[in-house]
Amino acid sequence: MSPSLHMATAGSGEPVLLLHSGGMSSRQWRRLTDALSPSFRVLAPDFLGSGENPLWPEGEPFHFLKDVEAVERIIADLAGPVHLVGHSYGGFVALTIARRNPAVVRSLTVYDPVAFGVLYHPEDTEALAGVPSAESNDPADGGGPAWMKAFVEFWNGPGSWDALPSVTQNAFLRVGKKVYGEVSTLMRDRTPASDYSAVTAPALLLHGTLSPFAARRVVERLGAAIPNATVRPVEGAGHMGPITHGGMVNDGVSRHLRSAAQP
Template sequence: MPLHVTARGEGEPVLLLHSGGMSSRQWRKLGDALAPTHRVLAPDFLGSGENPPWPADEPFHFHQDLEAVGELLSGLEGPVHLAGHSYGGLIALALARTAPSKIRSLAVYDPVAFGVLYDTLDPEGLENLSRATAHPLFSDDAQGGSDAWFEVFVDYWNGAGSWRAMAPSAQEAFLRVGRKVYLEVSTLMKDRTPLSAYATIAAPSLLLFGEHSPAAARRLVTLLGTAIPNATVQAVANAGHMGPITHAGAVNAELTRHILAATAGRGA
């Protein structure tokens, strides 16, 4: 199924992958910064943004988004700069390790590649992750994607009370794609890709996490930095998991610097 893609600018291609429940619009400001020098492509994942809604009764696995973005990647000429946040970061990592020759540079923020924590038996990361997975609603197929499920999910990532503090319009936007988000999460939580698999990523890589992101995200990114040969690990001060939105200026500045340096051949 082809994805809706927002494209602008000319030059080396940059592929921007949004987080679960959001859309390509989350990268609008970064696109503004890169479009004068690069061809910026921001796809909406299946069931998101301008794509048709994912049917509530239709099964889904995150590999379907991976395949759809992989088709887009394979149709682009030359190596691509790849960036992703959260769920988009997981897809970006998977593309970078399975098609390393296609990637000019990689940048991810809090990617949800939790197989790394299970592979390394990281105690801090796994203990923190269990705060979400141990809740009975987290894996409840009947309520997955509902208001009650999002309260558990959003509060894990952003702190207690975060879901209820959202504006009703923002809650409604998440609930419209809620079932798809639940299916993304339920399948990625079963992923057990080991840390060693990411050693195939040869491109200069910027691995970002929020200073106040959950420990599972911070540990995951730190571990990835030990496996990816040409990686820089960096915390974004005062930011949490939604740093690309709440601290867009700081995050976008780092992503732009990284992409421009890789374009000029200066590495990470």
């Protein structure tokens, strides 16, 4: 069993779980928490090996299902349906939970979820051509400086790693092995888009108009598969839209949650 997760909480009302992107922490949701907490009970966990949790143990294998199961235990303790909001890796975790146990999800909101498995059935060669291998030539270097630079620049463009302040680079590298475990396992996932038809909650699927093509194609396929889904682009935003275009993204999330909340 995976350890429990550190979690920030605020507000009262129907529970909303905010799931952060890989390499980040629950701190990325501070502004959204402020916007939601007057009406909802907001819970923002740090994934395993992230944020205020202990680092993932050196040399211990990691699979994304460990984070999925840790969040599912939080939901079980809440003893009722929750609103799930996730960005990137957190969006993939949210989708996986909603697919595995749709009854526990009152609404779903994801931004650029990394559900790349949907690109294989049928195989989308155009989208997959733009996705670099998640594996390192030397697994011992997975999550290290060269791997992390490639990871950041896939999502944010050439030069984006070097443009980061050294303190931010070091923060990414501190959790690099865990991020490598997340990415290398989710990239082997082959869950087809049709399996996400099990998601019954109203779903808002967001993507940046400047996000990588493969990420936008994932959202397109999910939007066609999930019965009660709305696909909405965020104009001018890239993969980090929840941070760089937080006002636009947070407004969309807030409106979706209010429309899905119990009267």
